[in-house]
Amino acid sequence: MAISQITGSLYLSGVEAVNPAALTHRKVTLLVLAAEELPLKPVSVELLHVPIRDEPHAPLSQHFESVSERIQQNHSGSSLVCCSAGRSRSPALVMAFLMKHEGLSREQVHRRVLEARPFIRPNAGFWRQLKEYERQLMHCNSIRMVTTSQGVLPEAIGQTHDRPYCLNI
Template sequence: MAISQITPSLYLSGVEAVNPAALARRRVTLLVLAADELLFPEPVGVELMRLPIRDEPHAPLAQHFDSVVERIQQNHRGSTLVCCAAGRSRSPALIMAFLMKSEGLSLLQAYRRVLEVRPFIRPNAGFWRQLQEYERQLRHCSSVRMVATSQGVLPEAVGQAHDLPHCLNV
């Protein structure tokens, strides 16, 4: 699992891809680590922002959305890498929150943008609900709704005439 580039200065990965050479090649000066179960030494010359969050639906990831967005926006020295254990749930959710706030994207647009470069993302249902609430705070509407399916509660795209409702994150 490689490091995925979201913007010219924003990357997403799991911890297995993080090594000094990969950080140097991408000029990473800020590493956002969203995991409480991982022991991770602070890389030399890279600021480490630790978020003690488990990949569980009830984990309060949303309490970190604004601080992560602000810290990424303040990182003018180089690039930022947001990672978690596998780069599938916590870190994509944080990147989606960043894209919604900093670029004004809807949750659906942010999801599609991240999915385009990292097709195996799968934020858990609790993170989707928190992202939905964040979108309502930012945009006063929601581009995604949660629906019960045979595979559990999943996000579904809504509100676009040209898009038929379809489940995301499957």
Template sequence: MAVSQITPTLYLSGVDTAQNRTAVAHRRITLIVNATVEHTCPDYPGVECLQVPVPDQPHAPLLEHFDAVAERIHSNQSGSTLVHCSAGRSRSASLVMAYLMRFQGADLLQAYRWVLEARPFIRPNAGFWRQLLEYERRLYGRNSVRMAATSLGVLPEAIPESAGGGAGTGDCLNT
């Protein structure tokens, strides 16, 4: 079971952690964000569960949930929050990055690096990346990353500041 701590009160995992009552209680989780269509919310006393029924498909409309999920995470003052999908790699990682952009002041590059440092195997699908880029443009009026084809698939790459991207450093993120 792998659970990753993103902030002092925000965790990211696969479904296994959400289904483990002891793990939830140990981390004082009072809000679970379930970003799956395939798993039901657990019923634990004192724990609210927000279902985000989006499949892990590039065309799935995850963007329409970014604001509501970020606001709910931000407003959870009674304990910690766990955001999960099946494996904790794509849907849940995307929702956490959207939260970091909206409420922690991170641009997409910073949010990606923040989550990647805590959970090195995240891999949002290409459609979720497009939606995160759109969300970043809405929030900040610019993008800090562009998508680049690599031997590992399409991955984000920093936009150099000289290219008008803003916060990028020019280094590739797939190192």
């Protein structure tokens, strides 16, 4: 699982992809690590630790603003947001950043991140927190949570190309 580029200066990955050569190649000066533990060896970049578990009840939304602001303020290089596998916590943080600083809906940011990293799957609790964050930022929601045979998953509200946009199904 490699490092995925989301914007010109924002990357997403799991911790296994983080190494000095990868950070240098991408000019990373800010590493955001969303994990309860610090599984990384010391790195030569600024480290923002978000001590959170990948569990539906974990309060990831408490970190949306501070992480978004820190990424936005990083003018000295690129930012890399990572978690254990780069599938749930870190994509949710990246989506919150894109909603806040690019004014995109939750559906739009999900599509964008999914294009760069096709195997993301924020847990249902993080989706609910992103739903509330979207409501705070935009006073509406573009996605609702639905029960499927694979559990509770997000589904776009409205139509896309004459059919519902179902996520991660």
